[in-house]
Amino acid sequence: MATKKEVIPFDSLRREDVALVGGKNSSLGEMVQELGAKGIQVPPGFATTSDAYRMFLDENNLTEAIAGYLADYDADKISLHVAGQSIRDTIVAGDWPDSTEAAIREAYRDLSKRAGVPEVSVAVRSSATAEDLPDASFAGQQETYLNVAGEEELLTACRKCYASLFTDRAITYRKLRGFNHLDVALSVGVQQMVRSDIGGSGVMFSIDTETGFDKVVLISAAWGLGENVVQGAVTPDEFQVYKPFLGKAGIKPIIEKKLGAKEIKMIYAGPDAPNPVRNVPTSKAERGKFVLSDDEVLDLAQQASTIEAHYGQPMDMEWAKDGVTGKLFIVQARPETVQSRVSAGSLRRYTIGTHGPVVVSGLSVGEQVATGRVCLIEDVKDIDDFVDGSVLVTSTTDPDWVPVMKRASAIITDHGGRTSHAAIVSRELGVPAIVGCGDATHVLHDEQEVTVCCAEGDEGRVYDGFAEFTVEDLNLDAVPETKTKVMLNLANPAIAARWWRLPIDGVGLARMEFVISNTIRVHPMALMHFSDIREAEVREEIETLTRGYEDKAEYFVDQLALGLSRIAAVAYPNPMILRLSDFKTNEYADLLGGRQFEPVESNPMIGWRGASRYYDPAYVEGFRLECRAIRRLREEAGFDNVLVMVPFCRTPEEADRVLAVMAEEGLVRGSNGLQIYVMCEVPSNVILAEEFAKRFDGFSIGSNDLTQLTLGIDRDSDRLAPLFDERHAAVQWMIRSVIERAHGVGAKVGLCGQAPSNYPEFARRLVEFGIDSISVTPDSFLKVKGHVAEAEGQR
The missing domain is CATH 3.30.1490.20 (ATP-grasp fold, A domain)
Incomplete structure (x- = not known):
């Protein structure tokens, strides 16, 4: 017995x-x-x-x-x-x-x-x-x-x-x-x-492993048995789910879906095989398909949250999907031991400066920057050749590599995801790593001087040579409270979670252009009229980007909503003011397929941009895709803290036409708490402030464009640069006037721009004028917060 x-x-x-x-x-x-x-x-x-x-x-x-x-x-x-x-x-x-x-x-x-x-x-x-x-x-x-x-x-x-x-x-x-x-x-x-050999498996964390953002679940997934994900032998699919919305009826809070290469899968070997399992290449169909459905992602995220709540701490878990029954199982759970132990009152910021060209790139791990000479080791039997302080470059790592990993200044691997062995160990060791580069062992060579940068978001970049960079420790324990709201300007979803510990009042300017140009990369009209694209190379690249989407327009809507949701998650429940697309025609033309749909303008800065595009028959179909993404963000993902801002709206009549198109797409001011703002960057916005206030809930002053159009200066002109000054009396009059007139009819006014960061006196003047909010870049948040507190103390 x-x-x-x-x-x-x-x-x-x-x-x-x-x-x-x-x-x-x-x-x-x-x-x-x-x-x-x-x-x-x-x-x-x-x-x-x-x-x-x-x-x-x-x-x-x-x-x-x-x-x-x-x-x-x-x-x-x-x-x-x-x-x-x-x-x-x-x-x-x-x-x-x-x-x-x-x-x-x-x-x-x-x-x-x-x-x-x-x-x-x-x-x-x-x-x-x-x-x-x-x-x-x-x-x-x-x-x-x-x-x-x-x-x-x-x-x-x-x-x-x-x-x-x-x-x-x-x-x-x-x-x-x-x-x-x-x-x-x-x-x-x-x-x-679990028969995950014919199903899938992976790893999940109930915390963001890079930033410590505690409101998300991170899930990695690959085909077959889970050892390949743990060992970093494959580049898995990755998902992020926003925990506070789990279980809310009608809400699907998936804020990231990234298709991995999933190059191989581990399966059962035959009865006569020397080993009980073996690796085989995945099929083209498997590489082009997500391992998990959205419902399965949400199921796993809910299980992760349940386990975390029971243990009372962030958890690191392994899961497996049975290919016969379709059931999801938890096969391991242990405490997460890196981000959960980081002090909440401190934040270290690395900023990259002058650097050489990008040599290779992959997934960033560690939010740091390191320099060193490459030490390329392809087999663990050669680890005795490792030179202390070098940048370790290898195909993949397993626990046998730990003795040299802890002596490396940085780690670079060909394979693996954020939950691979290399990623997990590098976090625990405090060593920056870039994993899943694909070809690092072929491109880099011994003794090559490189900079490993993990401080620019999800993508880690290896720069040739030793780059300049700075390190700053920020103290969050003594941030003053202010009546004036201090918010952030954000564009890159990949680095938004880095700032979750800052005591922000929301995101005052979220720019969707970054997601469009860096993630979507395709002109929306080229997706709406794909059959009309004339260039074969452009068609082929669009086909590659949109694989997995039967409807190419859905690719735009889905990817835009997902990207923006990562910013909304950091702001929630505070507002995120989302500016509608504000590319100029030359910038739109640079998107895939864009030249076929964009005119050539002599002065795009004051040309066909902002509101004038949204109702124009030549672009309204593209604008409707933006509206559908925002509606999905608010209603399906649950981020009703997202407000909308219309840029470069020249007249009240133009505002009416834009609002009419938005309403047709289900974005009605006042419905489901939706507020709509207008950028104040054209003098007419100040002159007709009361008329604009009838149509919008508030104004957001774009100090760069307002200065440009008030003083008649091209803000990009080197020759006129000394004359470009937001502190000029004419610009100050404009700002003060719109604040007074907007407040007179009950509208809010904020300012998004660099001037409060650059000039302490500018921030103090805004407080004197009675501004409701100031939105600045993350690196200047603490400084501006201090300027505002000081100004409020003097009122």
């Missing part, structure tokens, strides 16, 4: 049992017992105990032998590799105590009976008593064996798990963390395999 001393079913374990069965297994037991009724599905299984491990050592007289090998290693009599290999060989050759062997066999038979098959396939995972602790968690310290079937194979896999407690990387880890090697025991978790 199985005794609880040696083998315990998951449903008899709790999270307090770490000393008995390690972090992974105690967590699985906790979820089975406490969270099954809340929709968390965990595959059934059992765990051997730390008592069973020590009994195994005693049965084979291994304690003294292990201590001897480790003592010889510490005394430099033998190498780490020799010590580890000798210990592992001795353990694998050991015999099971009769009672332990009987207990494992009986538990396996019970599991097989429960599954309704003679010999159920199981995953055999190591769970050390010193891992997955709040202050000690490293990716992949011990081994996992998948698709193990049969009692003899299981007993062998369990011995191999015991042996993996003494891999080179595990010995090094414990030595670094100060754990006595013989004080750490190992439990083996035996869990029924």
Whole structure:
């Protein structure tokens, strides 16, 4: 009979049992017992105990032998590799105590009976008593064996798990963390395999792993078994979900969907194969399709939130989708140990300066900048060649690479996503990394001087040569409160979450042009009239960008809504004022397919831009796509904090025409709390302020354009640059006038521009005029907040 001393079913374990069965297994037991009724599905299984491990050592007289090998290693009599290999060989050759062997066999038979098959396939995972602790968690310290079937194979896999407690990387880890090697025991978790070999699997975090933004769930997904995602052997799909909206009726709060390459998948090997699993290339169809549906993404996000709420801390989880039943399972859950421990009162900002050309790029990890000389190592057997302080460049990493990763100034890999081994370990080590570059090992060479920049958003860039950069520590503990709202100007969704800790009053200017030019990249009219595109190369590139979308217009709507939602999420519940597209004709022409739909203007700055485009038959179809994206953002994603702002609206009559088109697309002022603002950047906006206020809820002063048109100066002219000054008396009169007249009829007024950041006296004048809000770039937020507080104190 199985005794609880040696083998315990998951449903008899709790999270307090770490000393008995390690972090992974105690967590699985906790979820089975406490969270099954809340929709968390965990595959059934059992765990051997730390008592069973020590009994195994005693049965084979291994304690003294292990201590001897480790003592010889510490005394430099033998190498780490020799010590580890000798210990592992001795353990694998050991015999099971009769009672332990009987207990494992009986538990396996019970599991097989429960599954309704003679010999159920199981995953055999190591769970050390010193891992997955709040202050000690490293990716992949011990081994996992998948698709193990049969009692003899299981007993062998369990011995191999015991042996993996003494891999080179595990010995090094414990030595670094100060754990006595013989004080750490190992439990083996035996869990029924989920048929993710014909489904999918991945990793998820209940916190943004890069910024620590605690309101999102990050999910990675690939085809097949999950080891490829964990090891970084594939570039997975990535999703982000906004947690506060989960469970709200009619709301689908997915704020990011990124299609990964998913180059290979791990599947079951045949019965005669030397290994139970193998990797095969994915099909073209698999690479071009998301692993998870939207409903499955939301299901996983809800499970992540449930698990996080139960444990009371951010969590790192692994999930698997059964390809037969379609069910989603949680196969591991452990505390997240990097971002959750960052001080809420501090923020370190890296800013890149002068730099060389981009050599390679990939996914950024770490929000830092580092310089160094490349050390290219393609095989782990060559890690002794690594030069301390170099930039490690390799195809992919696993735990064997940790000894050199911690000595690197930065890490660059060909493969992997944000939840790969390289990404997880680099975060824990505090080393910037760029993963999933694709060709870094082919493009970069030994001794090459490079700058690794992870401070420019989701995309990490490797610049040739040593770039200039600055590092600044910001203190958020003493930010003054102000009556005047201080908000942010944001454009790039990829870096918006970096500023979530700032005590902002919202986003005063969100520019959709960045999403259109950097993510969508296609002129909206080229999507509406794709069959009319004349250039074959342009058609081919648009086809590539829009793969997965049967309706090319839907590509524009979906990608714009997703991109903007990441900014709205950071602002929520404070307002995000979204400016409608304000490209000039020459800028629109630079989009794919754009030249076919744009005129050539001698002065685009005051040409066909802003409001004049939105009702024009030559562009109104494109504008309708913008409106549909905003409606999706507000109504389907749930971000009703999004307000809309119309730029460069020259006359009240033009405003009426724009508002009429918006209403036709379901964007009606006052409906569902929708507010619509107008940019104040044309003198007519000031002169006819009362008329514009009848049509809009407020004004946002665009100080650059208002200065340009008030003083008659081309703001891009080098020759006239000394004359361009927002502090000029004429510009100040304009600003003061529109504030007074707007307030006279109950409209709000804000200002978005760089002047309050550049000139403290300008910020003080705005406060004197009674401005309602000031919106500035994130790097100047604290400075302007201080200027405003000082000005308010003097009123």
